[in-house]
Amino acid sequence: MNKEGHVLNAVLLGIGLGYILEPAGDFSTFRTIAEVTIPVTLGALFPDVDTAFGRHRKTLHNFLVLGVFLAYPFVFDNLQFVWLGVLTHYMLDLAGSKRGLALFYPWDKEFNLPVGVSTSSKYANLATLLITGAELLIIGLLVLYAPAYVPQELIDHGTTALGV
Numbered sequence: 001m002n003k004e005g006h007v008l009n010a011v012l013l014g015i016g017l018g019y020i021l022e023p024a025g026d027f028s029t030f031r032t033i034a035e036v037t038i039p040v041t042l043g044a045l046f047p048d049v050d051t052a053f054g055r056h057r058k059t060l061h062n063f064l065v066l067g068v069f070l071a072y073p074f075v076f077d078n079l080q081f082v083w084l085g086v087l088t089h090y091m092l093d094l095a096g097s098k099r100g101l102a103l104f105y106p107w108d109k110e111f112n113l114p115v116g117v118s119t120s121s122k123y124a125n126l127a128t129l130l131i132t133g134a135e136l137l138i139i140g141l142l143v144l145y146a147p148a149y150v151p152q153e154l155i156d157h158g159t160t161a162l163g164v
């Protein structure tokens with residue numbers, strides 16, 4: 001997926017998350033959107049830095065990199081929500097494009113899902129919208145029915161939906 005797709009995905013995800021976590025549609029919703037959208041968008045742009053440094057779809061498209069961003073808020077109390085952008089970047093590449101990712105890099109093998117359109121396809125934006133919708137559905141269902149599986153970070157920052 002290209003930069004346009006990743007930014008579209010991240011911004012829509014941030015807006016959707018705001019409404020999932022703080023559904024009232026009031027100031028708290030917009031505060032959550034503002035809080036989440038920028039770090040998620042930055043995270044969604046990060047993996048493709050490996051087009052310039054390292055090997056594309058390998059060096060920065062793997063679980064090790066995701067783990068670093070997941071650990072950062074715990075270790076340094078910094079970079080909250082950036083991991084979500086990195087994760088959604090991987091999901092969009094896996095489900096939305098033809099080529100796979102070397103998820104276990106430095107092992108070179110690239111993994112892929114048997115769906116997706118070529119990056120230059122006129123359906124690329126449609127694929128991005130469908131994948132974003134599926135992601136928001138999964139997050140929404142988790143928040144509603146299985147909050148124990150929702151990362152603590154999201155619960156801490158959006159409490160209305162969970163009634164706490």
Ligand SMILES: [Zn+2]
Binds near residue numbers: 047048061089093
């Ligand atoms: Zn990528």
